[in-house]
Amino acid sequence: MKALITGITGFAGSHLAEYLLSRGDVEVSGSYRLRSRMDHIKHLSNQLTLVECELKDSHSVNQLIKENRPDLIFHLAAQSFVPTSWNSPSDTLMNNTVSQVNIFEAVRKYEIDCKIQIACSSEEYGLVYPEETPIKETNPLRPLSPYAVSKVTQDYMGYQYYQSYGLKVVRTRTFNHTGPRRGESFVTSNFAKQIAQIELGIMQPTLYVGNLEAKRDFTDVRDVVKAYWLALEKGDPGDIYNISSGKAFAINEMLQTLLSFSDVKIDIEVDPERLRPSDVEILLGDSSKFHAKTGWAPEIPFEQTMADLLHYWREQ
Numbered sequence: 001m002k003a004l005i006t007g008i009t010g011f012a013g014s015h016l017a018e019y020l021l022s023r024g025d026v027e028v029s030g031s032y033r034l035r036s037r038m039d040h041i042k043h044l045s046n047q048l049t050l051v052e053c054e055l056k057d058s059h060s061v062n063q064l065i066k067e068n069r070p071d072l073i074f075h076l077a078a079q080s081f082v083p084t085s086w087n088s089p090s091d092t093l094m095n096n097t098v099s100q101v102n103i104f105e106a107v108r109k110y111e112i113d114c115k116i117q118i119a120c121s122s123e124e125y126g127l128v129y130p131e132e133t134p135i136k137e138t139n140p141l142r143p144l145s146p147y148a149v150s151k152v153t154q155d156y157m158g159y160q161y162y163q164s165y166g167l168k169v170v171r172t173r174t175f176n177h178t179g180p181r182r183g184e185s186f187v188t189s190n191f192a193k194q195i196a197q198i199e200l201g202i203m204q205p206t207l208y209v210g211n212l213e214a215k216r217d218f219t220d221v222r223d224v225v226k227a228y229w230l231a232l233e234k235g236d237p238g239d240i241y242n243i244s245s246g247k248a249f250a251i252n253e254m255l256q257t258l259l260s261f262s263d264v265k266i267d268i269e270v271d272p273e274r275l276r277p278s279d280v281e282i283l284l285g286d287s288s289k290f291h292a293k294t295g296w297a298p299e300i301p302f303e304q305t306m307a308d309l310l311h312y313w314r315e316q
């Protein structure tokens with residue numbers, strides 16, 4: 001079985017590569033860009049095939065798909081940070097939508113018989129009313145950021161290519177996920193890194209935050225990548241599945257959990273630059289459809305994920 005991971009050098013991509021290699025029955029390849037940092041996959045490099053490819057360029061993608069001929073594609077590469085999408089909306093839209101259409105077109109052109117998982121997002125739900133939680137796949141999509149719109153487009157493009165051409169696309173709407181290697185801009189890592197730096201005396205004991213009221217449903221990335229495998233092994237092509245823990249924490253509760261692992265005294269200060277033009281207030285997912293289809297359930301408790309994340313930043 002040959003698997004191709006786009007975005008293999010990234011956070012989820014590197015964990016997925018580790019998981020697939022640990023299974024022993026999958027040959028793993030991945031695409032990266034010239035400017036990609038390789039530190040997350042350095043320890044795996046002799047077990048992987050890495051191919052340089054700019055996914056926005058259809059010619060490069062055609063070469064990648066023609067030569068690799070994968071059985072499974074995990075399409076994780078994306079501009080995935082919500083605030084960046086307000087600063088560079090066109091770049092986010094281009095990057096996330098054009099890359100995916102290039103992959104789909106290459107699979108059609110070379111008639112590759114493969115299954116494709118696409119990383120859609122709970123951000124697509126956007127504005128959610130309290131009575132709509134926990135959110136099911138049938139909830140209306142009311143995106144609140146250019147990033148969310150790019151993910152709605154990816155999601156519907158997956159649906160359309162399945163209906164129009166029979167491409168075996170499985171859409172996963174993943175809620176927030178974190179764990180070791182999470183990029184430092186994302187809230188869990190950002191706070192954990194600040195705590196680690198304050199402990200070392202590199203930073204004054206003031207931790208900067210944005211909106212602490214928002215609620216998010218966090219799953220450990222190591223559980224999420226198992227879900228991606230199951231999505232292709234057992235999920236129905238054309239269908240859509242939430243991947244979530246079913247528990248939501250206010251960002252402040254997440255912060256208090258991280259702080260409970262540290263002995264230093266830390267002040268909290270709101271940095272207005274961290275507030276968004278519109279923030280998604282609550283994301284709390286219902287993943288019972290995916291559980292019924294695949295048997296998947298998250299295994300790593302939230303506190304363990306947070307402890308591992310802080311440990312990761314202390315080691316950097």
Ligand code: GDD
Pocket residue numbers: 080081082120121122123174175176177185186187188190208209210211212214215216251274276279280283
């Ligand atoms: N990044 C960041 N930094 N967020 C902060 C901060 C801060 O200092 N303080 C509060 N927050 C709040 C944000 O306003 C948001 O409500 C929440 O923390 C989570 O922010 P992020 O970690 O940046 O993630 P996100 O929820 O916007 O998006 C993530 O989850 C999506 C799935 O729901 C990303 O991983 C997306 O790529 C993913 O699709």
